[in-house]
Amino acid sequence: MPTHQWQTSSYCQEGDACVNVAIDPTGTVELTESSDPTGAIVRTTPEAFAALLREAKRARGR
Numbered sequence: 001m002p003t004h005q006w007q008t009s010s011y012c013q014e015g016d017a018c019v020n021v022a023i024d025p026t027g028t029v030e031l032t033e034s035s036d037p038t039g040a041i042v043r044t045t046p047e048a049f050a051a052l053l054r055e056a057k058r059a060r061g062r
Contacts, residue, residue, distance in 0.1 A: 004022035004023075006022045006037065008020050008034060017034060019032075019033065019034070020032050020033070020037060027046060029049040
């Protein structure tokens with residue numbers, strides 16, 4: 001597995017299971033869970049990830 005600079009969600013509390021995000025050399029967005037960073041990695045396009053973030057922010061504002 002390549003080494004990435006994972007960034008932990010700013011909403012993460014210490015001890016909680018958090019989402020980590022990284023960009024691979026091809027520009028693919030990768031997501032993994034902080035409690036098992038070597039486990040499953042979800043890969044998506046930057047456009048799809050941006051749409052996910054927009055929807056999460058919209059839903060949170062309801």
